[in-house]
Amino acid sequence: MTSRRARVGRSGIVPIVVCLLLLSAGPIAAGVSAMTADHTDGPPTDDGIRIDDDLPANGTSVEVIVRLEDAPVIDTAVAADGNDVDTDRLEEHAEATQDPILEYAADTRGITVAEEFWVTNAVLLEVNLERVDLETFERFEAVEAVHENFEVPVPDRPAEPTAVNGTPAASSAGGTARAASDVAVTPAIAAIGVPSVWDEYETRGEGVRVAVLDTGIEPSHPDLELYTDDPSDPTYPGGWAEFDDAGQRVTDSRPHDTGVHGTHVSGTVAGSAATGTAIGVAPEAELLHGLVMNETNGTFAQILAGMEWALAEDADVINMSLGTTGTYPQFIEPIRNANLSGAIVVGAIGNEGPETSGSPGNVYETLSVGAVAADGTVAAFSGGERLNRTDWEATPSDWPDAYTVPDVVAPGVDIASTMPDGGYARMPGTSMAAPHVAGTAGLLRSIEPEATPADLSSVLTETTQRPAGDQKSAVETRYGTGIIDADAAADELVERTSEVESSMESAGGSNGSQSDESTADGGSTAGDGDAAGIGWPGQLATVGLAVVLGLCVVTALSGSGRERLER
Secondary structure (H helix, E strand, O other): OOOOEEEOOOOOHHHHHHHHHHHHHHHHHHHHOOOOOOOEOOOOOOOOOEEOOOOOOOOOEEEEEEEEOOOOHHHHOOOOOOHHHHHHHHHHHHHHHHHHHHHHHHHOOOEEEEEEEOOOOEEEEEEEOOOOOHHHHHHOOOEEEEEEOOEEEOOOOOOOOEEOOOOHHHHOOOOOEEOOOOOEEOHHHHHOOHHHHHHHHOOOOOOOEEEEEEOEOOOOOOOOOEOOOOOOOOOOOOOEEEEOOOOOEOOOOOOOEOOOHHHHHHHHHHOOOOOOEEOOOOOOOEEEEEEOEOOOEEEHHHHHHHHHHHHHOOOOEEEEOOOEEOOOHHHHHHHHHHHHOOOEEEEEOOOOOEOEOEEOOOOOOOEEEEEEOOOOOEOOOOOEEEEEHHHOOOOEOOOOOEEEEOOEEEEOOOEEEEOOOOOEEEEOOHHHHHHHHHHHHHHHHHHOOOOOHHHHHHHHHHOOEOOOOOOOOOOHHHHOOOEOOHHHHHHHHHHHHHHHHHHHHHHHOOOOHHHHHHOOOOOOOOHHHHHOOOHHHHHHHHHHHHHHHHHHHHHHHHOOOOOEEEO
16 A cells, blocks of 8 residues: 655644545545546547547448547546436536537537437437538547447357257256255256355345346246336336337337347346246346347447446346457446446357457456356357457556456356247357356345445455366366356355454444444445445545544644654
């Protein structure tokens, strides 16, 4: 930790002011230390804004996304009173900086505003290039880049779905595992220790919202139920949304699946046990589904709109079993802002094999997931590679010089889950592995509601396992840190939280009254700091700063004029 020093003057005024500044600045610094939202390195722009080379120069109308400067760090730091304030700040910043462009578009023939976004500061415009040059947007100080509303595909299937006859577990090798509560589960769920979490911590995801952004869902399936306050309303307010290519919400849309992908993924996240076999990792989680693509692909604008909707609905976890091969810096700001707003983003890395991977899974802050078979070996189709900062057009200044994707792997071969026809099928893919991780993240958040995305990512990546005898030979770009272990991750999360509670109690005094107040609701000792997304290091920093302030005041009042205060 960097040392700061301040001299205490005879009057005592200077040290009090300095310490107050330290106390107010400390939590902010701690809160953004793991995930800041500063501007990215790389090309802009002595020569002007970045304009996508794939965009035509003239002669046609094109849809373009105009990217503006992101909200400053202090504006995107999660507020102490919840996510709503944070997303409000993102919206306010977007509105203020976008206004000049919107006014210009309203007064200019050849420009039509299609949609506005705040999860990343952007506007989707339709521009007639016979009337307006893209370089015209250089006149706006906040504009940083212009790029196409590119397509993002559903990952190619390694194999077609195979229908399941009978119960889902009967389709997979290894038989039917059971939780201690005598509920049968699929072998994939058993393999990652989910039943132990259900039994030991008495949660199956209660109180947590998981948003799946995919091809849609068939809610009439007996194993699926979308979150809603009004089950009689077929539009499922709160649990369903559909977005068109421009990112506009489709009014009066009813839940449906444009293919099979989204229904299958949703079943693995939160499917129940209608056949007597549990197929979902977090069956009691509140399931949200945003249709952001058709059977084969969606657009960048659709995905942005889906993320904004998920955050507005207070999603704790966002699963994106989608992606486009390569490094797409356009995804960086929305993923980081989702994390800062309190939602962990889980993404599949793609099915194109070794030395390949896709975005948004490639974004450093995404919890990226590859696939393993029942025996723990990495599936031949599962992607993975070492990424360098230089592989990206632009990267945040706090990223490492290099890192590996995937972060973790999970079962993704012959996964039995729900289908739109009311039945079940086995499907392979990193798309099937990701919801195992998303559901597990939901279980962990249910156990410790104040855990931040950084906390969840940390325990999930640091408690993984690898097949026996393969501890040293496994290639990192194939396994990441290893196969997730839900039970070990839950134990580690609770242990870390207990350590923080003990530290808080010690700092609160011998009678422990301060700590008792902070844990009166039965949760972890979050306090304002952790509710702000600061996490354990931030809490400890806050306690330390409080002690610093007390020392400052005592020193000032005692009149010691030249003692030094160090932190």
